[in-house]
Each structure stands twice: as structure tokens, then as C-alpha cells.
Amino acid sequence: MKIIQAILDDEASEAEKNHFRENMDKCIPCIEAYRLEKCIKDSLNMKIEKKPCPQSIMDKIISKINS
Template sequence: MNASSTTPSVTEVAQKQMKHTCEHHAECMKIIQAILDDEASEAEKDHFRENMDKCIPCIEAYRLEKCIKDSLNMKIVKKPCPDSILNTIISKINS
């Protein structure tokens, strides 16, 4: 008898111990966006790291959002704004 066929893997055991629903999904999504935008505080990052170790929906949401952001960054060509447009915007804001 092969022990590996009856013994669950570490991943399977870990997944059974993890949360499959997130009670604070909206809050977690805000923190994920702040982390990906490099605007999260150290406390928010630490809190999210602790939560991510236990919450499958947060792990999946982080991976998806990061993948989307990385894909967009690779596709977008960044061009400087022409001075004439910039001056027009500034003058309209100041008036």
C-alpha cells in the first residue's frame, strides 16, 4: 500500500485549515488596492499578510488584481502630457 495515496499532502491540509469565505471582503479589497498602488501603511501590509495566510478568497483576489495590474503596466505606453494641454488644465483649475 502506498502511503502517499492515503496521506493528504501539506497543501491539502493547509487548505482545509484556511478560510473559504472572507467576512471582510470589501475592506480586504481596499487594502489589496492600496498595497498594489504602494499606498498601504506598514500596519495594513502586516495585517493583510497575516490574513492572506489564512484566507483563500484574499489570496485569489490579490493574485488576480496583481496579474491585472502587471498586465496593464506591460501594455500601456506612457507618454508625457504636452505642455499646451498641461497649461490649459492648470489655467482652468486656477480660474
């Protein structure tokens, strides 16, 4: 599942991507999990409106992290 998430988030290494591609045909649960996760991610991307975070909020978050 971690590899599937990494692939969908474009964070997987080439080796992980290749391993997944080579083995996904052999694993029905892997195929189903990949399709479900991709569908969820695609649906969320279509429904959310991406806006930049105001600098004042970012400053507050950073100060809380650093304290």
C-alpha cells in the first residue's frame, strides 16, 4: 500500500515503479487497491479548489512548529 501511495503521489523511485508494474498483474488486491486509490485521488483533485495559503497563516504555523 505504501508503494501505491508513493506512485500516486509521484514520490516513488523508478525501482519502486518498475517493481509495481512487473508485479501488479499477479496481485488482484494490488490492482484493486491501485484503482480505488487513484479514483479517490482523482475525484478529490476535481472537487477541491486550490488556493495559496495566506502568509500570515503560514507564519503562525511555522512559529508553532518551531516552538
